[in-house]
Amino acid sequence: xxxxxxxxxxxxxxxxxxxxxxxxxxxxxxxxxxxxxxxxxxxxxxxxxxxxxxxxxxxxxxxxxxxxxxxxxxxxxxxxxxxxxxxxxxxxxxxxxxxxxxxxxxxxxxxx
Amino acid sequence: xxxxxxxxxxxxxxxxxxxxxxxxxxxxxxxxxxxxxxxxxxxxxxxxxxxxxxxxxxxxxxxxxxxxxxxxxxxxxxxxxxxxxxxxxxxxxxxxxxxxxxxxxxxxxxxxxxxxxxxxxxxxxxxxxxxxxxxxxxxxxxxxxxxxxxxxxxxxxxxxxxxxxxxxxxxxxxxxxxxxxxxxxxxxxxxxxxxxxxxxxxxxxxxxxxxxxxxxxxxxxxxxxxxxxx
Numbered sequence: 001x002x003x004x005x006x007x008x009x010x011x012x013x014x015x016x017x018x019x020x021x022x023x024x025x026x027x028x029x030x031x032x033x034x035x036x037x038x039x040x041x042x043x044x045x046x047x048x049x050x051x052x053x054x055x056x057x058x059x060x061x062x063x064x065x066x067x068x069x070x071x072x073x074x075x076x077x078x079x080x081x082x083x084x085x086x087x088x089x090x091x092x093x094x095x096x097x098x099x100x101x102x103x104x105x106x107x108x109x110x111x112x
Numbered sequence: 113x114x115x116x117x118x119x120x121x122x123x124x125x126x127x128x129x130x131x132x133x134x135x136x137x138x139x140x141x142x143x144x145x146x147x148x149x150x151x152x153x154x155x156x157x158x159x160x161x162x163x164x165x166x167x168x169x170x171x172x173x174x175x176x177x178x179x180x181x182x183x184x185x186x187x188x189x190x191x192x193x194x195x196x197x198x199x200x201x202x203x204x205x206x207x208x209x210x211x212x213x214x215x216x217x218x219x220x221x222x223x224x225x226x227x228x229x230x231x232x233x234x235x236x237x238x239x240x241x242x243x244x245x246x247x248x249x250x251x252x253x254x255x256x257x258x259x260x261x262x263x264x265x266x267x268x269x270x271x272x273x274x275x276x277x278x279x280x281x282x283x284x285x286x287x288x289x290x291x292x293x294x295x296x297x298x299x300x301x302x303x304x305x306x307x308x309x310x311x312x313x314x315x316x317x318x319x320x321x322x323x324x325x326x327x328x329x330x331x332x333x334x335x336x337x338x339x340x341x342x
Contacts, residue, residue: 025143026150043174044151048144049182056190057266072150073143084266 006040010050011059012088013040015081018060022076024067025051051075059084115166119148122170129180131340132187133333140183148173181342188272188337189261192279195330196257199250199286206323209316210293216309233300243292250285253278276338283331290324 006013017023017031028051029044054060059081065074077085123141130137151169152162160168173179218224232240257278261270297317300308 024146024150026147026154029147030154043172043178044147045144045173045176045179046182048140048147049179049186052140052183052186052190053265053270056186056193056261056270058263059266070146070149071142072146080263080266 006042009092010042010047011054012085012092014047014050014054015059015077015085015088018075018077018081019085022074024072024074028075054081115152115162118163118166118170119145119152122148122173122176125176126180126183129177130183130187131337132191136187136190140187144173144179184341185270185272188276188334188341189265189270191337192257192272192275192334193261195279195283195327195334196254196261198330199254199282199327200258202323203247203250203254203286206290206316206319209312209319213309213312213316216312217307220309221307233296234303235299236296239292239296239299243289243296246285246289246292250282250289253282253285257282273338273341276334276341280331280334280338283327283334286327287324287331290320290327294320294324 013032014028017028017035023031025048026044029042029047032040032042032047051060051062055062055075058078060075061078062073062075064071067074123145126144127137127141130140148166148169151172152165155165155168156162257275260278261275294317297308297313
C-alpha cells in the first residue's frame with residue numbers, strides 16, 4: 001500500500017495500535033505491519049514525526065522509559081486520544097460501508 | 113564501517129537537515145537511534161548477520177532527507193509553541209515585578225500613598241503608548257500561536273509557517289515592550305534618581321533585560337526555522 005493512500009488514515013491506525021497498551025515507535029510499526037498482514041509497509045522513519053504531531057495535539061503522551069536494558073520513547077493514548085480513536089472508527093465504518101456498497105457489484109440490489 | 117558507525121552516519125545526515133533548537137533535535141535523533149537499534153535487533157533475530165541487520169534497518173527507515181523533511185513542520189510548530197508558552201508564562205511575572213517596583217518607589221521612597229500620583233517620568237507620552245501597543249500585540253500573537261499549535265491541530269492542519277511568524281512577532285513584541293519600559297526607567301533615573309526604590313527596581317530591570325535578550329534570540333531562531341521550511 002502506498003504512503004499517499006494511507007495518508008488520511010495513518011493517525012487513526014497509530015492511535016489504534018496503542019489501544020491495547022503503551023508501545024515504543026518500532027513496536028508500533030511492527031504492530032501496523034503484523035496487523036495488516038504486511039499490507040501496510042511505510043518507511044519506518046515516517047511514523048516518528050507523525051507520533052510527535054499526535055503528541056503535540058495531546059492525543060498521545062510520549063515518555064522516555066528504561067525497557068529491557070535500553071532507553072526507549074514509549075507512547076500511550078491520552079483520554080482525548082481514546083475519544084479521537086472512537087470517532088475515527090465510527091467515521092471509517094460509515095465511509096467503508098458506503099464505498100463497499102458502491103464498488104461491489106454483488107452488494108447492489110438486483111432488479112428483475 | 114561497523115553497524116554503530118553506519119547508524120551514526122545516518123543519524124548525522126538527519127540531524128544536519130533538521131532546523132530548530134539543539135535540544136529538540138537531540139531528542140528526535142535519540143528516538144530514531146533507539147528505533148534503529150530495535151529494527152536491527154529484529155533483523156538479527158530473524159537470522160541476518162549484524163552488519164547486514166544494521167543495513168536492513170537503515171533501509172527500512174527510509175531516506176534521511178525525507179525523514180528530516182517530515183520532521184521540519186513538526187519542529188517548527190513545537191518551537192513556535194514553546195516560545196509563545198514561555199512568553200505567556202513570563203509576561204505576567206515581569207509585569208508584576210514592575211508593578212511592585214512602581215508601588216515600592218512610590219510608597220517607600222516618596223512616603224506618599226499609592227493613590228496620590230506624583231507624576232510620570234519624562235518621555236512617558238511617547239513610551240507608554242509604544243509599550244502598551246507592544247504588550248497588546250505580544251499577548252494576542254502569543255495566544256494565537258498557543259491555540260493554533262495545540263489541540264486545534266486535531267481537526268485543522270498545523271500551519272508551521274504562520275505559527276513561526278506569529279511566535280516571532282510575539283517574541284519581538286515582548287522585547288520591544290521591555291526596551292520601552294527600560295527606556296522609561298532610564299529617563300526617570302536621569303531626571304530623578306532618588307525617587308526609585310533600588311532593590312525592587314533592580315529586580316524588575318534585571319527580569320526585563322533577561323527576557324529582552326532571550327525573547328529576541330528565540331524570535332530570531334523561529335524565523336530561521338521558518339526559512340528552512342520548504
